[in-house]
Amino acid sequence: MITSQQLEKPISDARDGLVQYASLYRDELLQNILPFWLEHSKDTVNGGFYTCLNRDGSVYDTDKFMWLQGREVWCFSYMYANIAQKQEWLDMALHGADFMEKYGRDKEGNWYFSLTADGKPLVQPYNIFSDCFATMAFAALNKIKPEERYRKIAIDTFENILKRQHNWKGIYNKAYPGTRSLKNFSLPMILCNLSLELEDILGSQRVNEFIPIVINEVMNVFYQPARGLILENVYEDGSFCDSHEGRLLNPGHAIEAMWFIMDLGKRLNDQVLIEKACSIMIDTIKAGWDAEYGGIFYFLDVKGVPPQQLEWDQKLWWVHVEALVALAKGYTLTGNDQCREWFERIHNYTWSHFKDPQYKEWFGYLNRRGEVLLPLKGGKWKGCFHIPRALYQISKTLEMH
Amino acid sequence: MITSQQLEKPISDARDGLVQYASLYRDELLQNILPFWLEHSKDTVNGGFYTCLNRDGSVYDTDKFMWLQGREVWCFSYMYANIAQKQEWLDMALHGADFMEKYGRDKEGNWYFSLTADGKPLVQPYNIFSDCFATMAFAALNKIKPEERYRKIAIDTFENILKRQHNWKGIYNKAYPGTRSLKNFSLPMILCNLSLELEDILGSQRVNEFIPIVINEVMNVFYQPARGLILENVYEDGSFCDSHEGRLLNPGHAIEAMWFIMDLGKRLNDQVLIEKACSIMIDTIKAGWDAEYGGIFYFLDVKGVPPQQLEWDQKLWWVHVEALVALAKGYTLTGNDQCREWFERIHNYTWSHFKDPQYKEWFGYLNRRGEVLLPLKGGKWKGCFHIPRALYQISKTLEMH
Numbered sequence: 134m135i136t137s138q139q140l141e142k143p144i145s146d147a148r149d150g151l152v153q154y155a156s157l158y159r160d161e162l163l164q165n166i167l168p169f170w171l172e173h174s175k176d177t178v179n180g181g182f183y184t185c186l187n188r189d190g191s192v193y194d195t196d197k198f199m200w201l202q203g204r205e206v207w208c209f210s211y212m213y214a215n216i217a218q219k220q221e222w223l224d225m226a227l228h229g230a231d232f233m234e235k236y237g238r239d240k241e242g243n244w245y246f247s248l249t250a251d252g253k254p255l256v257q258p259y260n261i262f263s264d265c266f267a268t269m270a271f272a273a274l275n276k277i278k279p280e281e282r283y284r285k286i287a288i289d290t291f292e293n294i295l296k297r298q299h300n301w302k303g304i305y306n307k308a309y310p311g312t313r314s315l316k317n318f319s320l321p322m323i324l325c326n327l328s329l330e331l332e333d334i335l336g337s338q339r340v341n342e343f344i345p346i347v348i349n350e351v352m353n354v355f356y357q358p359a360r361g362l363i364l365e366n367v368y369e370d371g372s373f374c375d376s377h378e379g380r381l382l383n384p385g386h387a388i389e390a391m392w393f394i395m396d397l398g399k400r401l402n403d404q405v406l407i408e409k410a411c412s413i414m415i416d417t418i419k420a421g422w423d424a425e426y427g428g429i430f431y432f433l434d435v436k437g438v439p440p441q442q443l444e445w446d447q448k449l450w451w452v453h454v455e456a457l458v459a460l461a462k463g464y465t466l467t468g469n470d471q472c473r474e475w476f477e478r479i480h481n482y483t484w485s486h487f488k489d490p491q492y493k494e495w496f497g498y499l500n501r502r503g504e505v506l507l508p509l510k511g512g513k514w515k516g517c518f519h520i521p522r523a524l525y526q527i528s529k530t531l532e533m534h
Numbered sequence: 535m536i537t538s539q540q541l542e543k544p545i546s547d548a549r550d551g552l553v554q555y556a557s558l559y560r561d562e563l564l565q566n567i568l569p570f571w572l573e574h575s576k577d578t579v580n581g582g583f584y585t586c587l588n589r590d591g592s593v594y595d596t597d598k599f600m601w602l603q604g605r606e607v608w609c610f611s612y613m614y615a616n617i618a619q620k621q622e623w624l625d626m627a628l629h630g631a632d633f634m635e636k637y638g639r640d641k642e643g644n645w646y647f648s649l650t651a652d653g654k655p656l657v658q659p660y661n662i663f664s665d666c667f668a669t670m671a672f673a674a675l676n677k678i679k680p681e682e683r684y685r686k687i688a689i690d691t692f693e694n695i696l697k698r699q700h701n702w703k704g705i706y707n708k709a710y711p712g713t714r715s716l717k718n719f720s721l722p723m724i725l726c727n728l729s730l731e732l733e734d735i736l737g738s739q740r741v742n743e744f745i746p747i748v749i750n751e752v753m754n755v756f757y758q759p760a761r762g763l764i765l766e767n768v769y770e771d772g773s774f775c776d777s778h779e780g781r782l783l784n785p786g787h788a789i790e791a792m793w794f795i796m797d798l799g800k801r802l803n804d805q806v807l808i809e810k811a812c813s814i815m816i817d818t819i820k821a822g823w824d825a826e827y828g829g830i831f832y833f834l835d836v837k838g839v840p841p842q843q844l845e846w847d848q849k850l851w852w853v854h855v856e857a858l859v860a861l862a863k864g865y866t867l868t869g870n871d872q873c874r875e876w877f878e879r880i881h882n883y884t885w886s887h888f889k890d891p892q893y894k895e896w897f898g899y900l901n902r903r904g905e906v907l908l909p910l911k912g913g914k915w916k917g918c919f920h921i922p923r924a925l926y927q928i929s930k931t932l933e934m935h
Binding site: 185187193194196245246249253254255256257259304305307308309312313376377438439440441443444445446447498500501506507508509512513 | 586588594595597646647650654655656657658660705706708709710713714777778839840841842844845846847848899901902907908909910913914
């Protein structure tokens with residue numbers, strides 16, 4: 134006869150169960166993912182990085198999207214700081230930063246959205262996320278190679294983000310003022326992460342003042358207790374707006390934000406916050422999971438009516454690897470066994486669908502059935518960022534036991 | 535023994551072969567499509583039309599997109615003028631026009647992109663296609679119910695379109711000036727059709743001056759003989775731009791434009807132009823056809839590298855019904871037997887995939903396999919326009935024999 138105690142594995146055993154994954158994630162990072170970008174993305178003629186890369190790493194388009202330049206500089210700086218001081222990683226970070234510094238900004242210090250291969254501005258600085266990743270890049274680079282000019286670029290860009298944050302679309306904002314004033318989840322979510330990334334530069338006191346504000350935005354404004362989910366857009370006062378924007382769920386965004394919050398909870402030694410973030414994360418995964426074909430949907434409508442996004446049912450790389458990070462952290466910090474179960478389910482889905490058996494780097498875009506929709510390894514949105522960051526975070530989190 | 539003459543059916547027989555379809559398309563229009571919109575889209579409280587309609591016609595969102603308001607006014611006016619003077623059609627057109635007139639424009643006469651149900655502006659007039667369909671709507675309404683104010687709205691809007699045409703995005707244009715100056719195919723394509731729609735109002739002389747300019751744009755600038763296809767974006771001088779925008783193919787757009795050109799060719803009695811448009815249309819269908827699952831792709835990259843549009847492989851209602859119009863016209867005007875073959879192939883695909891066996895109106899969005907991706911019958915882009923216009927055009931074209 135099996136007792137209920139025997140059925141419920143003790144937490145420590147279960148934790149041991151995930152330890153085995155640590156080396157797999159670390160090896161994938163070091164043997165496949167970072168080498169892919171080192172080999173294929175460097176533009177040795179013009180500087181900077183190509184990110185539109187075919188399955189085998191060959192370049193299919195030469196435009197340079199500033200947020201992906203920033204993310205790749207951040208990535209190699211971060212790996213240098215956290216894994217090993219490899220010269221080729223430092224060189225790669227400096228190579229990207231040099232191009233960004235030369236060509237990336239307009240006269241007011243706003244970061245362009247995209248440039249030609251040789252650095253001419255193509256698309257105006259309409260998107261504040263270019264600035265977010267630029268500040269992360271230069272803050273990370275300044276940590277491994279302190280230079281006053283890197284520090285200044287990071288801090289000036291960060292101050293500019295704060296200045297623009299409440300109307301960051303500026304002249305490109307198409308919303309008619311006053312009729313339906315919504316605020317969007319993306320910026321507070323990224324600020325959660327940015328505040329920690331910039332602590333060296335901003336100083337702990339400023340970060341400590343900043344943290345409660347972003348936590349409040351994420352956990353009390355965008356999180357809607359009545360629905361148990363985080364919405365992408367709410368009215369200025371935090372209330373629900375019954376419109377396409379207001380009903381939009383972006384499960385990947387919400388899941389990613391929950392590991393940022395868990396990181397903040399760990400820093401604040403706030404177990405209640407960690408448990409809450411973990412629980413919202415699990416609920417979001419359940420809400421976003423495709424029971425028919427597996428994988429997490431890209432977009433959903435909270436009332437179940439048709440979303441506007443035609444790509445709603447696709448399975449995207451970043452959603453799945455961010456979920457794995459959140460589950461690894463959630464499991465380690467709370468011991469909630471649902472985290473382990475979901476980690477294993479999403480691990481199996483991710484490795485059997487996104488990993489390319491033939492070439493380094495993973496696929497980014499699958500259709501609902503999990504078949505490759507676009508064979509690219511990098512493009513306008515996919516660069517050297519989510520996968521390496523996630524592989525590092527997961528291996529680091531799991532090997533800590 | 536069968537001779538080659540016996541194998542090649544005479545054109546007249548083959549033409550007879552498509553006549554059978556005329557009544558099917560006409561019945562679908564009169565028994566299903568127009569009744570669906572009459573029953574479900576009228577907002578009897580605020581005026582105007584709901585277009586976000588579920589599979590059964592129930593309303594799932596109440597925002598009003600101005601181009602769909604204009605298209606529905608155009609549709610009921612056009613059917614009244616061309617099929618039968620049904621009072622309910624006239625009432626429907628007036629009902630929509632009244633709402634548009636009251637709430638649709640800013641102080642400069644630009645048409646907003648969207649309004650709330652009760653007519654408050656939501657999204658600024660960033661999109662000139664709202665204006666294109668507004669001018670079409672009021673021109674069509676003025677034909678069936680001549681009123682100076684309708685005529686004036688149509689002509690003022692048309693003049694405003696011409697004034698804005700070379701920089702219609704205005705302040706919302708995100709392209710950095712000078713680096714990569716591209717022009718887009720959409721506006722010249724619509725102007726082809728608009729010029730004929732507005733002939734009553736503009737006068738034949740002005741239309742006659744206008745026609746050669748738009749034909750030249752479509753057939754000599756955006757059509758690229760070296761590739762045998764129409765590109766969505768070219769450099770100002772008509773040359774090919776090797777970038778995501780420059781490589782973009784939108785087969786549905788090109789196919790639709792070819793029946794506008796065939797209409798202009800008929801008016802000009804220019805058989806060479808008609809044959810050329812027909813031949814480009816067939817080549818575009820061949821290039822866009824999905825040999826694996828059937829149907830025409832939404833977007834392709836002319837060099838075969840990954841397109842930026844994640845929805846590239848979806849099968850959209852308008853692409854398929856516009857292809858059927860183009861093929862019916864091509865067949866009737868040229869006798870090219872490939873038009874008949876493709877008509878029958880796309881007819882079979884369309885009726886077996888887009889038509890809903892349970893409710894009136896057709897589905898709009900299928901995945902690559904031809905399964906329903908979104909069950910909506912109307913939304914932000916799908917309204918009372920492409921299907922009824924196509925059903926009318928096809929039945930009219932085929933019954934002329």
